Amino acid sequence: MELRFYNSYSRQIEDFRPIEPGKVRMYHCGPTVYQRPHIGNYRAFLFADLLRRVFEAYGFEVQQVMNLTDVGHLLNDADEGEDKLEAQARKDQVDPWQIVETVSQQFFADLDALGVRPAHHYPRASDHIPEMVTIIEALIEKGHAYRVGDNVYFDVSTFPRYGQLSGNKVEELEAGARLEINEEKRHPADFALWKSDPKHIMKWATVFGEHGFPGWHIECSAMAEKYLGKHFDIHTGGEDNVFPHHECEIAQSEAANEQTFVNLWMHTRFLQVDGGKMSKSLGNVYSLDDLAERGYSAWDYRFLVLRGHYRTQVNFTWEILRSAKESRAKLADWRSRLQAAMRGGAADSPASIGAVTTARQAFDAAIADDLNTPEAVAALFTLRNELVHAGETGTGTSEAALALLDHADAVLGLFEPTADASEDPNALSDAQVEALIAERAEVRAAKNWARADEIRDALQAAGIVLEDTASGVHWHRS
RNA sequence: GGCGGCGUGGCCAAGUGGUAAGGCAAGGGAUUGCAAAUCCCUCAUCCCCAGUUCGAUUCUGGGCGCCGCCUCCA
Numbered sequence: 001m002e003l004r005f006y007n008s009y010s011r012q013i014e015d016f017r018p019i020e021p022g023k024v025r026m027y028h029c030g031p032t033v034y035q036r037p038h039i040g041n042y043r044a045f046l047f048a049d050l051l052r053r054v055f056e057a058y059g060f061e062v063q064q065v066m067n068l069t070d071v072g073h074l075l076n077d078a079d080e081g082e083d084k085l086e087a088q089a090r091k092d093q094v095d096p097w098q099i100v101e102t103v104s105q106q107f108f109a110d111l112d113a114l115g116v117r118p119a120h121h122y123p124r125a126s127d128h129i130p131e132m133v134t135i136i137e138a139l140i141e142k143g144h145a146y147r148v149g150d151n152v153y154f155d156v157s158t159f160p161r162y163g164q165l166s167g168n169k170v171e172e173l174e175a176g177a178r179l180e181i182n183e184e185k186r187h188p189a190d191f192a193l194w195k196s197d198p199k200h201i202m203k204w205a206t207v208f209g210e211h212g213f214p215g216w217h218i219e220c221s222a223m224a225e226k227y228l229g230k231h232f233d234i235h236t237g238g239e240d241n242v243f244p245h246h247e248c249e250i251a252q253s254e255a256a257n258e259q260t261f262v263n264l265w266m267h268t269r270f271l272q273v274d275g276g277k278m279s280k281s282l283g284n285v286y287s288l289d290d291l292a293e294r295g296y297s298a299w300d301y302r303f304l305v306l307r308g309h310y311r312t313q314v315n316f317t318w319e320i321l322r323s324a325k326e327s328r329a330k331l332a333d334w335r336s337r338l339q340a341a342m343r344g345g346a347a348d349s350p351a352s353i354g355a356v357t358t359a360r361q362a363f364d365a366a367i368a369d370d371l372n373t374p375e376a377v378a379a380l381f382t383l384r385n386e387l388v389h390a391g392e393t394g395t396g397t398s399e400a401a402l403a404l405l406d407h408a409d410a411v412l413g414l415f416e417p418t419a420d421a422s423e424d425p426n427a428l429s430d431a432q433v434e435a436l437i438a439e440r441a442e443v444r445a446a447k448n449w450a451r452a453d454e455i456r457d458a459l460q461a462a463g464i465v466l467e468d469t470a471s472g473v474h475w476h477r478s
Numbered sequence: 479g480g481c482g483g484c485g486u487g488g489c490c491a492a493g494u495g496g497u498a499a500g501g502c503a504a505g506g507g508a509u510u511g512c513a514a515a516u517c518c519c520u521c522a523u524c525c526c527c528a529g530u531u532c533g534a535u536u537c538u539g540g541g542c543g544c545c546g547c548c549u550c551c552a
Contacts, residue, residue: 032551034550040551043552045552166481166548167480167481168480169480216550237552238551238552239546240548240552241551241552242482242547243548269545269552270545275545277545277546307491307501309491311483312483312484312491313545315490317489317490319490319502319503320489320490320502323502324490326501327500330502337516362499372493374492374501375491375492377491377500378499378500378501380500381499381500388517449511449512452511456513466514466515467514467515467517469509469517474515
């Protein structure tokens with residue numbers, strides 16, 4: 001399976017070539033843990049999970065790192081400004097580190113609810129100050145950075161490729177700079193590597209001074225290098241990270257290490273809400289709890305995200321979420337029917353088995369083509385339609401289709417794990433279900449509607465779905 | 479001001495130079511004691527204009543509209 005991905009850096013779709021055969025090392029820009037991430041944030045994290053799942057499904061060994069930014073940075077690169085975490089802390093009248101703990105726990109709980117496979121490392125910026133200082137010192141040593149008092153800036157003029165990722169030109173950054181003029185910098189586009197301010201709560205004593213804290217890009221360079229090396233395969237983030245964050249990371253890491261930092265840069269477009277940007281003032285910044293309150297599982301949201309390509313803006317409305325929920329439920333229902341059919345022992349038709357093979361190829365081709373998840377999902381429904389139209393209930397075909405659904409589930413994350421029914425003492429055995437259905441048929445024939453409905457309700461309560469078709473009663477577990 | 483994306487049926491969303499996947503919703507029908515579930519059927523010519531072409535939704539140019547990034551933000 002030849003995977004192809006769009007590389008933000010080259011602006012082209014490229015064949016994926018891992019640095020080490022069979023292995024992939026990825027870094028994902030994670031959340032700033034100053035308030036609970038909203039569903040928009042999770043689009044980017046679900047994308048990281050999709051990559052993880054795709055690589056694992058196609059046999060790669062994955063090393064995945066996602067940082068937690070717990071050292072809020074300045075509000076902007078022009079300097080003065082308040083640390084985001086400290087601002088939140090003052091508002092809540094708590095210690096900033098307490099916010100970090102609380103939000104981090106919410107974050108991990110949300111990831112779990114979304115079915116995200118845990119990354120191998122979730123490093124925190126505050127635990128990697130020495131690593132950051134090492135890089136900054138190297139940059140100064142090599143003439144890529146300069147000190148002004150207790151502050152350190154990256155000298156953009158020493159890195160000709162600056163602007164390559166984002167398409168910005170240094171001259172235009174200067175011209176169109178909305179940044180306030182910082183007299184300390186040699187060039188307006190220079191960015192801070194290290195800042196000092198005695199008033200900060202979250203600060204560290206280093207060679208640069210007693211009251212310092214890192215600039216807002218250096219943490220990722222430091223942590224990526226520590227866990228993945230100076231050169232690794234993939235780095236992801238939201239579209240907003242392209243500039244300045246990732247642009248600056250490239251400059252820092254490549255200037256310091258004198259080698260390519262990352263082979264493949266991938267960015268997700270923003271999630272829209274009601275056709276526009278989500279914002280607190282519009283009251284459309286939702287958390288997973290807001291979805292749950294309206295009866296939607298995190299998995300429904302996950303499916304909504306999957307139904308749009310990661311490089312297009314996906315819109316979120318309650319109607320769209322409902323659509324995603326219904327669609328996903330249909331897939332789950334189909335899976336249950338296939339499980340019942342697999343036990344049925346009916347003969348297979350060769351044409352149907354061929355349809356499963358075709359569907360699997362279509363699914364894989366869609367995924368391999370820059371993660372075309374909408375098309376991959378469509379391939380599943382196409383197969384469903386074909387098998388249903390053909391009235392196919394063959395054991396082998398059902399088994400093959402189920403194998404495809406398992407594969408799709410591994411890649412996309414479609415089905416919410418449910419408690420194992422076999423461990424439920426109240427669960428009905430197949431024989432019990434069959435017996436109840438038989439009794440219902442008898443009492444219906446005798447027009448004993450009360451008892452018939454009682455059985456129907458009991459079966460429904462036990463998670464049994466009945467289908468009263470012309471060819472008899474079929475059933476499967478929901 | 480700089481950079482970028484998008485405009486496909488009521489909603490969402492793939493896609494290809496040769497007349498448009500899939501999902502949701504909707505309408506009709508079958509089945510049914512009622513219901514649910516299920517099954518069948520119906521439902522677009524792809525923003526507008528011009529050009530290239532035998533032929534464009536798909537290529538080029540222009541227009542209109544929408545959205546995003548450039549500033550904390552996934």
